[in-house]
Amino acid sequence: MDKRSEKTVNAIYEAFAKLINEKDYDEITIQDLLDKANISRSTFYAHYKTKDELLLSISNHIFEHVFSKSLQEEKTHDFSKDLILNYRHLIEHIFYHVRDEKELFVGILSNKVNSLFLMEFRKHFSKFVTSYYANYPMINNSIPVELRKSLAIEDFIVVLKYWVKNNFKEDPEEIAEFYIKSAIK
Amino acid sequence: MDKRSEKTVNAIYEAFAKLINEKDYDEITIQDLLDKANISRSTFYAHYKTKDELLLSISNHIFEHVFSKSLQEEKTHDFSKDLILNYRHLIEHIFYHVRDEKELFVGILSNKVNSLFLMEFRKHFSKFVTSYYANYPMINNSIPVELRKSLAIEDFIVVLKYWVKNNFKEDPEEIAEFYIKSAIK
DNA sequence: TAATAATCAAACAATGTGTTTTTTATCAAT
DNA sequence: ATTGATAAAAAACACATTGTTTGATTATTA
Numbered sequence: 156m157d158k159r160s161e162k163t164v165n166a167i168y169e170a171f172a173k174l175i176n177e178k179d180y181d182e183i184t185i186q187d188l189l190d191k192a193n194i195s196r197s198t199f200y201a202h203y204k205t206k207d208e209l210l211l212s213i214s215n216h217i218f219e220h221v222f223s224k225s226l227q228e229e230k231t232h233d234f235s236k237d238l239i240l241n242y243r244h245l246i247e248h249i250f251y252h253v254r255d256e257k258e259l260f261v262g263i264l265s266n267k268v269n270s271l272f273l274m275e276f277r278k279h280f281s282k283f284v285t286s287y288y289a290n291y292p293m294i295n296n297s298i299p300v301e302l303r304k305s306l307a308i309e310d311f312i313v314v315l316k317y318w319v320k321n322n323f324k325e326d327p328e329e330i331a332e333f334y335i336k337s338a339i340k
Numbered sequence: 341m342d343k344r345s346e347k348t349v350n351a352i353y354e355a356f357a358k359l360i361n362e363k364d365y366d367e368i369t370i371q372d373l374l375d376k377a378n379i380s381r382s383t384f385y386a387h388y389k390t391k392d393e394l395l396l397s398i399s400n401h402i403f404e405h406v407f408s409k410s411l412q413e414e415k416t417h418d419f420s421k422d423l424i425l426n427y428r429h430l431i432e433h434i435f436y437h438v439r440d441e442k443e444l445f446v447g448i449l450s451n452k453v454n455s456l457f458l459m460e461f462r463k464h465f466s467k468f469v470t471s472y473y474a475n476y477p478m479i480n481n482s483i484p485v486e487l488r489k490s491l492a493i494e495d496f497i498v499v500l501k502y503w504v505k506n507n508f509k510e511d512p513e514e515i516a517e518f519y520i521k522s523a524i525k
Numbered sequence: 526t527a528a529t530a531a532t533c534a535a536a537c538a539a540t541g542t543g544t545t546t547t548t549t550a551t552c553a554a555t
Numbered sequence: 556a557t558t559g560a561t562a563a564a565a566a567a568c569a570c571a572t573t574g575t576t577t578g579a580t581t582a583t584t585a
Contacts, residue, residue: 159531159582184572195533200574268455298518302502306522309498310491317487333483337491344551344562369541380564385543 164202166192168213175262180210180269207271214275217259221252222279242287243335246311249280250327253315257323264319277308284308310338349387351377356398360447365395365454392456399460402444406437407464427472428520431496434465435512438500442508449504462493469493495523 170191174183185206189196203209253260263272284307288300296303314334318325325333355376359368370391374381388394438445448457469492473485481488499519503510510518 157530157583163532185574186572195535196574197534197576198532201531204574267459268453270453270455274452298522299502302499302518303522305498305502306495309494313490313494314487317484317490333487337483337488342552342562348563370543371541380566381542382544382546382565383563386562389543 160202163192163194163198166194167199167202167209168216171209171213172258172262175266176258179267180263181267210271211275213259214272217256218275218279220256221249238287238290239335239339242283242339243331245283246334247327247331250318250331253318254323254327260315261319264316273312276312280311281308307338310334314338345387348377348379348383351379352384352387352394353398353401356394357443357447360451361443364452365448366452395456396460398444399457402441403460403464405441406434423472423475424520424524427468427524428516430468431519432512432516435503435516438503439508439512445500446504449501458497461497465496466493492523495519499523 167188170188171183174187174191183206185196185199188206188209189199192199203212263269281304284304287307288304293300311334314330314337317333318330352373355373356368359372359376368391370381370384373391373394374384377384388397448454466489469489472492473489478485496519499515499522502518503515
């Protein structure tokens with residue numbers, strides 16, 4: 156990748172991170188980004204077609220970090236044995252990585268409009284939930300699996316938001332414990 | 341209220357209901373509303389300052405229906421006795437009213453951007469959750485009450501979305517059962 | 526160094542928002 | 556039924572933002 160492109164993309168990412176901690180996503184204009192990143196209009200559009208495309212790019216860039224190691228270990232995560240224990244480790248892992256990306260998580264999750272970001276998050280996270288429930292013993296539970304999965308995903312986001320709102324007060328282990336206790340049944 | 345105003349407001353509400361079932365909230369322009377409602381630009385702005393203000397107005401109009409009777413019965417809903425049973429009735433009640441407002445719930449909840457609507461919904465629903473947990477015996481549960489409340493609210497929305505997505509396949513009693521079973525601990 | 530690729534600056538059309546003004550129609554109260 | 560008040564319509568407007576295009580300039584790669 157061309158050094159100039161790299162520099163531009165970084166500038167845009169950083170500008171976005173600052174702006175999303177200042178104002179609502181909706182209220183951020185392309186012009187705001189250009190000013191903060193100190194680039195020209197045509198340069199921005201050489202990289203991204205829309206603001207949403209930028210957000211998706213940033214989201215997936217984050218999620219590479221947050222889910223990468225966890226994903227790599229997915230094969231070694233043998234959910235068929237020691238189901239809860241392995242799942243707990245995975246969840247702890249994710250919370251650790253989330254904390255590394257504080258600035259963006261705080262900015263985006265404190266935001267009014269975060270649907271695109273959360274849509275991407277759900278996509279990534281649902282893989283784990285699916286493979287978890289593929290091994291979960293479905294005893295005496297009349298709730299449809301699809302609904303249970305949605306609940307498991309959404310509950311994670313709730314716990315995540317709680318953590319962010321409380322300024323990462325709890326340790327990743329502790330917050331993972333909250334999630335496991337409340338969402339996994 | 342002036343008959344002319346009433347007519348206009350109804351026309352705008354109906355136009356919105358149709359449009360939200362056609363396209364994303366973001367993509368709906370004021371012009372779309374004017375065309376569909378057959379009113380003039382200045383008329384719209386005489387009633388609402390922004391599109392968001394319209395959405396809030398519509399949301400609260402719906403929630404009056406959905407929560408009204410439930411709210412009226414709030415005092416008679418003695419959560420201190422027969423906690424679960426009373427709560428179940430309340431939840432069933434709400435689901436019944438939601439079904440009466442099908443068109444808007446389908447349109448808005450199938451939508452990518454529904455944060456404003458859901459924010460209002462949370463506001464209304466959290467009252468019940470709060471008074472529920474005010475009476476709930478807090479035994480052997482290390483999860484913070486605030487987090488538990490958020491989970492209870494968000495889980496309701498998950499179940500609601502599930503119901504909407506499945507075209508209201510289940511009866512209100514059945515879907516309420518799903519909610520109680522999965523969210524109340 | 527020469528070819529390539531990215532940036533910049535500036536101007537532009539297109540779209541949407543929100544305001545204003547004037548004229549016309551409807552309503553509510555007497 | 557008349558009248559005074561209120562709402563709607565129509566049209567034009569300033570303004571902000573988006574996304575595109577141009578040509579000149581600068582940095583990079585090989």
